[in-house]
Amino acid sequence: MNNEYEPGKVIMAFRQKMNSKQKLYESLNVVLQDIEYENVELIFHSQNDEGDIFLVRLKDKHPQAVFDAIEKIAMYPDIDYVEADYIENKHLNANDPLYSQLWGIQKIKAPLAWNYTTGSQEVVVGIIDTGIDDSHPDIRRNMWQSPQGRIVNGWNFADDNQFSMDVDGHGTHVAGTVGAVGNNYIGITGVCWNVKVVSMKFGLDVASAIAAIDFANAFHIPILNASWGGRVYSLALKQAIDQYDGLFIASAGNNGENNDIYPIYPATYESANIISVAAISPSNELAGFSNYGIKSVDIAAPGTSILSLDLQGGYSPLNGTSMAAPHVAGAAALLKSYFPSLSPLAIKNIILNNVTKLPQLKNTIKTSGLLNLEAMFEGAKQQMRQRIE
Structure with missing residues (x-):
């Protein structure tokens, strides 16, 4: 603890x-x-x-x-x-390089979703993490800047300056799963090929996380990814998330424990705009390190040996619910790209109501399901048709 x-x-x-x-x-x-x-x-x-x-x-x-x-x-x-x-903890486990391909992208049926859209440069995802290596050739084109161009790439909320460069690697890896540039003959692709990602570097403390959320409200950033958490229930952090105008994706944690009993925050806050994400392996089993909870964890996504961006133009596979959460953030960005009018809660409901049910996850997480981008788009289309009718 x-x-x-x-x-x-x-x-x-x-x-x-x-x-x-x-x-x-x-x-x-x-x-x-x-x-x-x-x-x-x-x-x-x-x-x-x-x-x-x-x-x-x-x-x-x-x-x-x-x-x-x-x-x-x-x-x-x-x-x-x-x-x-x-102080919060990054939800990252030790690295075991077992896979050299993007099995997670295939598992969540992202290629079928790309028949609808590969994203939009109008959609923005904030990565509250250790920063992003904005010089990486496989994400540089998708880095955000403020509408007037005064802020480029993001902000450092720990030191309150514009130096949001990642020197750890965790945030860059997370950002790559969300939005590494696709179809560019370089390295990998993110779940959402075309998107703007914001480097929201924080000090792994509650105060700088709160400042990042305030920044997201000020700049109308509709999706935030938080691949970190801790045991302490912060009223301040919960208030900030409750009043955040977008969708907040949080990793469930890597203790292999039940969040219903031993909660991890922010993933376990009872905030309407949070999606809490567990990790699965290629065999559809809950990853041994992944936290779970029939009441507190919403959905599962790939989280073992996930290949993504590393520092200095590199690539590496990592394990953790930290790697699972950005699959969901990328999915939300795709959905927001295709249906810009969808509210954060509508996006959350569409994602959670269109999972692949897995017997291994029954009585383990709320939806008993794995993220499914094809079903997500089919469900969204049906919902939009019902609106028109």
Whole structure:
């Protein structure tokens, strides 16, 4: 169980949104009057009457100072919650290079879906992860930039700057499964050939994840992939996801445990816009490392020996629910490309209602099923016809 947190940082939210900057400043001064802090940063703009979410940077970097500050701040009735800035884990298992082909793409029947569309440059998927190697020749063409071109490739939410380059490899691998350029005579293809992917580099902490979600709202990014998680239930992270205007794809985790009993967040939050993804092997068995849950895990996707992009123009196979989730994010991007008017919840329902039922997954995950892109498009067409009629 990982309960590690960032020293010198506290996340808090007021019960209600402040009507004026003066009222906000007055409230902050009262709440923080006994706290020695460096600065306060607004990291999430509330979309309703709930209060905004703030990150308080403490002067004292000793780990105990976080909980001393939490105890003092929590005494004020205007505070809805206050918590540490907990660290998340990447959902990546050890690498066993068993396959040299994209078996996952075939398993989810992506080639049949490409008869409908291979994607659209108007659809954007945010990858909240370790960044993306935007110099990789097999994804460079699909990298996002803001409408005015002021922000290129993405943003680094850990350091609050434009350097969102991946130096770890995890985020690049995830991004490749979503949207590596297809039909270009180079390397692999993503589930969605034509798409814009955003490098949303975060520090594996809750605060920078929340800031990334706020960014997604500001730039109307309709799909987010989160191939990471932790044991701690963060009220702040749940609020941000609940108020995110798009579809949030989350990996179920790699503990081989039941999320109904031992939950992993954000995948296990009861948020309407989350799809929680388990991993299967080529034999349709739940991967030995994959978490599951009949109530908390929605769908399965390929997650063992998944070949995708690596740093410095390379390719490598990796294992994990981290590798399963981007198959679903890519599927959502394809569906959004073909039916742009579909809402996030409509996309979620179409994906989950058109799976390949597998006896191995019965009483294991909510749908008992594997992602099926052909059935997804057939189901979407039927739903759109019913709308017209």
